Amino acid sequence: MTPFSRRPDRTEGATWERTGHRYRAPLLIRQFPPEVPFGFLGRALPTTETIDLSLEAHRLAPDRALQVLQNARAVAEAELATGGEGTQASELEIERASAEELGREVARRTQELWKVGIRFVTRGSSRPRVEALRARLGERLSKFGFRTRIPRYEVEETLRTVDLSAATSRPLGYWQTLPTDALAALFPFGDETVLEPRGVLVGLALSDASPVFLDRWSHSSHSWGIFGTTGSGKTFATALTLLRTRWMHPDLQLTVLDPLGEFGAFVRALGGSVVPLADGQTGRLNPLDPVTTGGDRREKAARVGAMLRSLFPSLRDDELAVLDSAVTRLYEAGPDAPTFNDLQREVLSGRTGDPRLATLLEVFRTGSLQNLNGPTTLRLGEEPVSVDFRGVTDEQLPFHLTYVLDWAYGRLRSRAGPKLLVIDEAHLLARHAATEEVLERIVRHLRHFNAGMLVLTQNPDDFLERASGRSLLRNLYATAFLRLPEVSRATREFFGLTAAEAEWLPKARLPRDAGYSESLWRIGPFHLPLALVASTPEYEFLVGTLGQPGAGSH
Numbered sequence: 001m002t003p004f005s006r007r008p009d010r011t012e013g014a015t016w017e018r019t020g021h022r023y024r025a026p027l028l029i030r031q032f033p034p035e036v037p038f039g040f041l042g043r044a045l046p047t048t049e050t051i052d053l054s055l056e057a058h059r060l061a062p063d064r065a066l067q068v069l070q071n072a073r074a075v076a077e078a079e080l081a082t083g084g085e086g087t088q089a090s091e092l093e094i095e096r097a098s099a100e101e102l103g104r105e106v107a108r109r110t111q112e113l114w115k116v117g118i119r120f121v122t123r124g125s126s127r128p129r130v131e132a133l134r135a136r137l138g139e140r141l142s143k144f145g146f147r148t149r150i151p152r153y154e155v156e157e158t159l160r161t162v163d164l165s166a167a168t169s170r171p172l173g174y175w176q177t178l179p180t181d182a183l184a185a186l187f188p189f190g191d192e193t194v195l196e197p198r199g200v201l202v203g204l205a206l207s208d209a210s211p212v213f214l215d216r217w218s219h220s221s222h223s224w225g226i227f228g229t230t231g232s233g234k235t236f237a238t239a240l241t242l243l244r245t246r247w248m249h250p251d252l253q254l255t256v257l258d259p260l261g262e263f264g265a266f267v268r269a270l271g272g273s274v275v276p277l278a279d280g281q282t283g284r285l286n287p288l289d290p291v292t293t294g295g296d297r298r299e300k301a302a303r304v305g306a307m308l309r310s311l312f313p314s315l316r317d318d319e320l321a322v323l324d325s326a327v328t329r330l331y332e333a334g335p336d337a338p339t340f341n342d343l344q345r346e347v348l349s350g351r352t353g354d355p356r357l358a359t360l361l362e363v364f365r366t367g368s369l370q371n372l373n374g375p376t377t378l379r380l381g382e383e384p385v386s387v388d389f390r391g392v393t394d395e396q397l398p399f400h401l402t403y404v405l406d407w408a409y410g411r412l413r414s415r416a417g418p419k420l421l422v423i424d425e426a427h428l429l430a431r432h433a434a435t436e437e438v439l440e441r442i443v444r445h446l447r448h449f450n451a452g453m454l455v456l457t458q459n460p461d462d463f464l465e466r467a468s469g470r471s472l473l474r475n476l477y478a479t480a481f482l483r484l485p486e487v488s489r490a491t492r493e494f495f496g497l498t499a500a501e502a503e504w505l506p507k508a509r510l511p512r513d514a515g516y517s518e519s520l521w522r523i524g525p526f527h528l529p530l531a532l533v534a535s536t537p538e539y540e541f542l543v544g545t546l547g548q549p550g551a552g553s554h
């Protein structure tokens with residue numbers, strides 16, 4: 001310090017501090033809400049106001065954490081025993097239960113406890129200004145369920161600089177004990193900066209329009225799920241992602257399973273071809289050809305079993321057993337590429353030859369599926385390829401989807417380079433346990449071939465009923481929720497959505513109202529509310545092609 005320097009003139013009021021012409025007014029948190037909404041700080045601290053936030057976090061050793069939780073639980077129990085009443089009793093009960101639950105999580109090391117110091121300080125050039133800013137901040141925080149506290153005659157202790165040992169004495173409300181989840185929710189901007197090099201633009205953060213880029217190829221699973229009610233923009237978001245992925249990876253190979261024929265013109269406009277599955281003129285895909293599993297005949301037998309189960313859901317257990325053993329024999333000893341004639345022969349030749357089963361299989365000889373009976377003759381046109389299932393009856397859709405999925409998988413595994421497989425209306429495969437298992441296994445294996453899947457469906461609940469569906473969902477690296485009419489408890493718990501997120505999803509704005517889709521993305525550990533926005537050329541291309549039938553222009 002030179003002899004001429006002077007400390008700036010500093011004054012401390014009861015609840016504010018002035019240094020020179022600068023005023024500062026601190027605010028502390030007296031009580032946290034039971035649940036901290038995701039990203040709330042981003043919304044509590046608008047970029048238009050000068051507010052400092054300081055946050056320090058010190059981890060408690062596990063033993064100490066368990067002790068703190070045991071004490072909290074004991075205190076709540078003692079107070080409950082002495083007769084807390086009404087709301088107080090229910091708050092105590094929540095405290096007791098959450099201390100117990102957290103205790104288990106800390107013991108399992110899935111959460112930790114942190115001593116967290118939090119302080120907000122509004123800044124400005126006049127006292128009324130900083131006090132008004134602070135009042136508004138307090139109101140915003142109270143909307144999120146926080147109770148705040150203005151430190152009175154404690155301004156200096158509040159504003160003291162952070163020291164690394166956490167030993168500084170601080171006013172009431174500065175220190176909080178929080179579990180890892182709550183601490184993570186306090187990071188205001190951390191979750192809006194997913195910027196993966198070589199990624200594609202997924203969307204813009206709803207809070208501050210910061211862009212989010214994801215590189216699916218850099219994660220262990222390259223597959224994503226997109227869920228949302230009809231009209232929420234799933235098809236559009238998918239096609240947008242495909243365009244952007246092709247720009248980054250011009251060698252991308254793309255296959256679309258398109259039950260409603262929405263991608264036809266899009267795929268043609270990219271120079272690709274459409275397979276109109278039900279038109280009766282397109283060449284045949286033999287569902288029994290084991291080329292799709294790279295010659296793995298056991299895997300092929302399992303898939304054939306699954307597709308037949310979805311086609312004949314009324315089969316009894318004894319009939320299924322006969323069918324399974326016929327399919328097994330077919331792949332153990334049958335021709336290289338069996339046909340349905342061979343399968344029917346196997347069914348009839350079994351020791352317990354089953355006439356009802358043989359009659360059902362007549363559908364492949366003389367009935368509506370007879371063009372599937374024979375070797376593969378389909379000659380594909382240019383990439384990308386979409387398979388249009390329009391014209392297939394509703395009951396037969398899961399069957400057709402399953403063998404086309406099996407075929408698409410075969411294509412993916414036999415080629416080098418990055419590949420994407422889109423499956424729209426994926427719930428059709430969740431109708432039957434067996435086809436859901438096929439889908440699950442395929443999603444799990446795709447990563448080994450540098451391939452990923454985009455699974456589109458209206459309601460995530462479709463996949464929550466069975467273990468195979470849940471495993472499928474766990475194997476999606478990113479899941480996007482567009483507007484959902486309601487968020488079931490099962491969905492909320494499975495995806496770890498907060499109450500605020502679950503309440504928001506039914507209100508997410510629809511593209512027909514907003515001009516873009518609002519969505520919540522679950523990307524690894526992050527939950528990001530994003531706007532899915534297309535540039536003008538992207539928009540024009542997509543609106544001009546999506547939803548247009550692609551057939552008729554071979």
Ligand SMILES: Nc1ncnc2c1ncn2[C@@H]1O[C@H](COP(=O)(O)OP(=O)(O)OP(=O)(O)O)[C@@H](O)[C@H]1O
Binds near residue numbers: 232516
């Ligand atoms: N991000 C977006 N920006 C602009 N327009 C969009 C966007 N997303 C969707 N749209 C428009 O909204 C409409 C509905 O979108 P889309 O068909 O993708 O919904 P969907 O979720 O696939 O519905 P469904 O379940 O009925 O297939 C379309 O007209 C589409 O052009």
Ligand SMILES: [Mg+2]
Binds near residue numbers: 234235236262
């Ligand atoms: Mg759609």
